[in-house]
Amino acid sequence: MGWSLTIGRIAGTDIRLHFTFLLFLVWIGVTDYLVRGAAAALDTVVFILLVFLCVTLHEFGHIAMARRFGIRTPQVILSPIGGIASLERMPEKPVQELLVALAGPLVNVAIAGVLMAGFGLGTSQMTAIDFDNATLAERLLLVNVMLVLFNMVPAFPMDGGRVLRALLAMNMGAPRATALAARIGQGFAFLFVLVGLFYNPILIFVGVFIYFAAASEEQTAAFTGFASRLRVRDAMEPSPVVLAAEDLLSAAVDALLSSPQKEFPVVSQNGQVAGMLDRDAMIIGLRDHGAMAAVGTLMRASEPLLIDQPLVEAFDQIRRAGAKAEVVLDTTGAIVGILSQENIAEMLMIDNARPGWRFRRG
Structure with missing residues (x-):
């Protein structure tokens, strides 16, 4: 935070x-x-x-x-x-x-x-x-x-709400238990806001926090439910455009404009992954350093994913790093794709619309 x-x-x-x-x-x-x-x-x-x-x-x-x-x-x-x-x-x-x-x-x-x-x-x-x-x-x-x-108080994700979800999950799946606990939590959130309007304003902030936290937990549980059966290969964007660390920023801008990618793997002279360059860093670099800046001076550190890595684990890795996307390697260490939070979100929307959709992308 x-x-x-x-x-x-x-x-x-x-x-x-x-x-x-x-x-x-x-x-x-x-x-x-x-x-x-x-x-x-x-x-x-x-x-x-x-x-x-x-x-x-x-x-x-x-x-x-x-x-x-x-x-x-x-x-x-x-x-x-x-x-x-x-x-x-x-x-x-x-x-x-x-x-x-x-x-x-x-x-x-x-x-x-x-x-x-x-x-x-x-x-x-x-x-x-x-x-x-x-x-x-x-x-x-x-x-x-x-x-x-x-x-x-059983207002998920407060402690009482987590107790409620745990008890529900003993008799139903975790996604269903989370969805039900989140709905109950959001009901309590409205109650807290209502009481806060008349008695204690702090309850208004507590209610707002509970409402959005419950929604976030429900979304996370829904993601885990559908992603638990998938690997990185099922969600990655294959055959990405790759930049070299010594490339000029002007070449990166050309790649951004000529492809749907927003994040680009960057490789060193020996072909190993050196980092990632995203659109925001590219624009800031263009403004502050000009088109002749080297890509390698603007990239961020990379923690490559493996093509057969569980999707839930890979998503947690991306989220903990605070990244929007990460490069995907095969068993030989070759770059085969990019996994982005945006693409995972799109898959979740598809699964919500058609539960059990079979993703075959890798």
Whole structure:
């Protein structure tokens, strides 16, 4: 996610703060300072930081459980509406997803239990706590209980929604389970927006996030459903135009205008893949360096795909690299095609229109 900065790294996972979190913290602190004074402002800021420490521990509950199933988490991002742990992939088995989803709320249960034991707070006392006049420990206790209750709302892709999908997937296929969970999640999203209009504006942002996140998860599940039976050869664009690293940018422009390609493999003098040059880099290079610039100075690094590589795996590789397309090699190392996100999206649209369509392109 852009507009965020790394504040630490734990066990291979970057902890990043979104800039809106900093703005939120400053806004709350300044507002409290103007209304109630410096001491109250400091107390509020400390409380918010402790709340987000609890949120971070919640996310690391997910991360730790996912790691048990061999799934890494490159980063976790904190924003005013909560934390987002960016797992490389979701567990394939429903029971594993169930455990990963429950791990986060269970961390908050543990924190609440520690606070109750450490400060002698009983369950009967919780209902009598006046939040405005409560101690710091009492407020943190209430917040952790609220985090558990809120996160377990079955609004996919929140934790409760992931629990719902995992349970559904035990009795139906993952794509159907995801589609149903996503519809339920989007229903809750509308409810959050409606409640937010009258009570708490933050719920509006939560609702909007849930709606689009659920739609994205549904699309990803639909892709996995149809792509699981395909290889790179089935989706690649064969016989691409190839550029040499020493070619001038003017030659690349000619290739762009005379072919349907938007991304071009670049080879070194010995014929090995040296990189990829896409249309955007070409236009920027033409503007900044002119037509006589060498293609090799403008290309990006390449991670070639193999022609018989599973399509799901290849797509994940392209997505993680932040690329639009990647070159495809055969078993001898020769360039035989290009796999692009755009072409995969077109195949998904075809599969949605005619499920089970047999793609024979390679």
